[in-house]
Amino acid sequence: MPLVAAAVCPHPPLLVPEIAGAAAPELDDLRAACDAAVARLCGSGARSVVVVGAGDRSADLDAPYRGSFAPWGVPLAVRIGGGPDGPSGGDTLPLSLLVGAWLLGRAPHPGGTAWRMATVGADEPVETCADLGARLGADQPWALLVMGDGSACRGEKAPGYADPRAEAYDDGVARALAGADLDALLGLDPALSTQLRVAGRAPWQVLAGAARATGGQWRGDLSYHAAPYGVTYFVAGWERP
Numbered sequence: 001m002p003l004v005a006a007a008v009c010p011h012p013p014l015l016v017p018e019i020a021g022a023a024a025p026e027l028d029d030l031r032a033a034c035d036a037a038v039a040r041l042c043g044s045g046a047r048s049v050v051v052v053g054a055g056d057r058s059a060d061l062d063a064p065y066r067g068s069f070a071p072w073g074v075p076l077a078v079r080i081g082g083g084p085d086g087p088s089g090g091d092t093l094p095l096s097l098l099v100g101a102w103l104l105g106r107a108p109h110p111g112g113t114a115w116r117m118a119t120v121g122a123d124e125p126v127e128t129c130a131d132l133g134a135r136l137g138a139d140q141p142w143a144l145l146v147m148g149d150g151s152a153c154r155g156e157k158a159p160g161y162a163d164p165r166a167e168a169y170d171d172g173v174a175r176a177l178a179g180a181d182l183d184a185l186l187g188l189d190p191a192l193s194t195q196l197r198v199a200g201r202a203p204w205q206v207l208a209g210a211a212r213a214t215g216g217q218w219r220g221d222l223s224y225h226a227a228p229y230g231v232t233y234f235v236a237g238w239e240r241p
Contacts, residue, residue: 004141004239004240006210006238008200010200011148016102018074038106042113047142049114049145050117050142051117052136053119054096054147061093061097065115066093118136123194129205133205133211146203149231151196153230159230163196169193170232177204180219186208220238
C-alpha cells in the first residue's frame with residue numbers, strides 16, 4: 001500500500017516544555033509547527049504511522065515503544081503502541097524517536113492506528129538509507145514521521161562552533177523539503193553532513209527512498225526553518241497532490 005503523507009520534525013529535548021522550563025516560550029513557534037505537522041499526518045487517512053530517526057544502528061524496534069526524558073533532567077515517561085509490558089527494544093528509545101513519540105502523544109489520531117518505530121544508523125550510506133525507506137511500506141495506507149536536525153554549526157555558540165559551510169547546506173535542505181525534491185535529499189553528502197553535525201541526513205534519505213518507491217508526485221510544505229541555539233531545525237509536510 002502507498003505512502004500517503006510524511007512529516008519532518010526536529011528532536012531537540014528543549015522542545016518539551018518541562019525540560020525547557022523558563023525558556024519554553026523561545027521555542028513556541030517551533031513547537032506549534034511540529035504539532036500542526038503531526039496533526040496533519042495523523043489526519044491523512046493513514047492506518048499506520050512509521051517513525052524513523054537516527055540511532056547507533058538501523059533496526060526495527062519492538063512495541064510498546066517506551067522511554068523517559070530523565071537523562072535530560074525531567075522524569076517524564078513516554079509510551080506509544082500496544083504490546084506486553086515486559087522488556088522490549090523500545091525501553092530505551094533514542095532521542096530522535098523519544099521526541100517523535102512525545103509529539104505523537106500530543107496529536108489527535110484515529111482509533112486503531114498502528115505504530116511502528118525504526119532507527120537508521122547515522123553513518124549508513126545513501127543507498128542503504130533509500131533502500132530502508134523503500135522497505136518500510138505497510139499492508140495499509142501509511143504515513144511517515146521523520147525526525148532529524150540540520151547542522152549544529154550555526155555560530156560561535158553552536159554545539160559544533162561556526163562553520164561557513166553550514167548555512168548553504170541548511171538552505172539546500174530547506175529547498176529540498178519545501179519542494180519534495182527527492183534527488184536533492186539523496187544527494188546530501190554523508191561526510192559533509194557528519195562534519196556539520198547533521199542528525200537528519202540519514203532519516204531524510206529514508207524519506208526520499210520511501211517516496212521514490214511509492215512513486216508519483218509529491219507536494220512539500222516547509223513551515224519552519226530557523227537555527228535557534230546554533231542548531232538548524234526544519235518542520236515540513238509532504239502530501240500527494
